[in-house]
Amino acid sequence: MSAQASIAVLGAGSWGTALGIVLARNGHNVCLWARDPGLAERSQQDRVNARYLPDCPFPESLKITADLPLTLNAAEQVWLALPTKVLADFLSDHASHFPVDAIVVNASKGFEQGTGRQISQMVASCLPKHPFVAVSGPTFAHEVATAKPSAITVASVQPQAAECIAATLRNHTLRTYPTEDVIGVEIAGGLKNVLAIAAGVADGFGFGANARAALITRGLAELMRLGGLAGAKPETFMGLAGVGDLVLTCTDDQSRNRRFGLKLAQGYTRDEAVAAIGQAVEGIGAAAEGERLAGRYQVDMPIVHAVYQVLYEGVLAREAVSQILAREPRHQEV
Ligand SMILES: NC(=O)C1=CN([C@@H]2O[C@H](COP(=O)(O)OP(=O)(O)OC[C@H]3O[C@@H](n4cnc5c(N)ncnc54)[C@H](OP(=O)(O)O)[C@@H]3O)[C@@H](O)[C@H]2O)C=CC1
Numbered sequence: 530m531s532a533q534a535s536i537a538v539l540g541a542g543s544w545g546t547a548l549g550i551v552l553a554r555n556g557h558n559v560c561l562w563a564r565d566p567g568l569a570e571r572s573q574q575d576r577v578n579a580r581y582l583p584d585c586p587f588p589e590s591l592k593i594t595a596d597l598p599l600t601l602n603a604a605e606q607v608w609l610a611l612p613t614k615v616l617a618d619f620l621s622d623h624a625s626h627f628p629v630d631a632i633v634v635n636a637s638k639g640f641e642q643g644t645g646r647q648i649s650q651m652v653a654s655c656l657p658k659h660p661f662v663a664v665s666g667p668t669f670a671h672e673v674a675t676a677k678p679s680a681i682t683v684a685s686v687q688p689q690a691a692e693c694i695a696a697t698l699r700n701h702t703l704r705t706y707p708t709e710d711v712i713g714v715e716i717a718g719g720l721k722n723v724l725a726i727a728a729g730v731a732d733g734f735g736f737g738a739n740a741r742a743a744l745i746t747r748g749l750a751e752l753m754r755l756g757g758l759a760g761a762k763p764e765t766f767m768g769l770a771g772v773g774d775l776v777l778t779c780t781d782d783q784s785r786n787r788r789f790g791l792k793l794a795q796g797y798t799r800d801e802a803v804a805a806i807g808q809a810v811e812g813i814g815a816a817a818e819g820e821r822l823a824g825r826y827q828v829d830m831p832i833v834h835a836v837y838q839v840l841y842e843g844v845l846a847r848e849a850v851s852q853i854l855a856r857e858p859r860h861q862e863v
């Protein structure tokens with residue numbers, strides 16, 4: 530891999546655009562793929578993605594296009610920043626066009642819809658020979674793109690691939706932390722969005738800071754219980770991709786998932802709240818997959834279950850909260 534890499538970033542929403550900007554600023558040649566030719570053309574001309582990151586100008590070495598073969602051509606790294614629900618179809622349609630030696634880097638958070646498979650498993654079934662890396666952590670796109678200090682986990686079962694991607698991504702405002710625990714990083718990143726919805730609901734009802742802290746702590750316990758049975762390392766949940774991202778998204782209104790929960794508490798239906806946010810709300814799909822995984826591993830996940838009931842079974846948010854509070858008292862354990 531050359532010091533100046535040729536990089537394809539697929540998905541020109543807020544996260545793909547932010548990553549494209551950072552990678553280009555780091556001196557790499559980046560081609561960002563947008564599915565909307567109009568957006569690609571305007572952004573290439575104006576040197577900014579006015580729809581998703583209007584105040585973040587493109588560095589010179591960032592190009593944006595809707596031409597996928599051109600984007601993938603000779604890429605040494607292919608970064609995925611698409612909503613998780615479209616990933617399965619996207620990979621089955623386009624994986625055969627990925628350059629054979631490219632490292633595949635996933636930056637999305639969630640699970641395959643309908644199966645609960647992790648993104649690493651989806652990628653492995655379509656691209657079994659490509660090294661795979663997952664990046665995840667407390668990183669709001671706008672803060673990363675505007676070079677606010679941030680830190681991110683870079684996970685791969687192939688340490689060399691993790692180190693390569695960490696070196697590509699890090700700079701003086703973005704610290705990278707490699708790990709081999711892909712399972713833990715993906716479970717934490719996928720399910721913290723469900724808990725952020727719950728935090729938004731609780732704050733929307735005015736339950737206060739104590740309730741929010743309890744929710745984060747007990748939510749973390751749910752992630753660790755599931756992660757333990759799925760083969761993750763407990764310490765991953767105490768790191769950036771675990772408690773780091775959980776705290777970020779449960780406490781700050783930059784989070785779309787948290788804002789979605791706030792809307793539910795205001796009485797919006799699920800679909801009205803999705804429309805009001807107007808961007809990816811990964812916690813919705815992840816609630817269904819979290820419920821599926823809890824069943825598969827026979828693990829108690831009451832907060833994930835409550836969010837699932839509100840989103841899929843028509844239970845009122847207030848009622849779901851009362852049900853959690855009415856649970857049998859128990860000893861604290863993780
Ligand atoms: N934003 C953030 O701060 C962070 C986001 N992430 C994760 O990154 C992933 C992407 O999120 P984010 O960029 O924020 O989402 P956004 O809602 O900002 O953007 C979504 C992007 O996906 C595109 N898209 C939607 N459907 C399709 C499709 N069928 N085929 C191709 N492209 C499609 C949209 O295109 P169009 O504009 O044409 O609709 C848009 O470019 C999510 O998994 C999220 O959890 C991770 C860390 C930080």
Ligand SMILES: O=C(CO)COP(=O)(O)O
Nearest residue numbers: 666667668669784785786
């Ligand atoms: O994952 C994120 C930050 O780490 C972004 O969270 P939201 O998708 O809730 O905005």
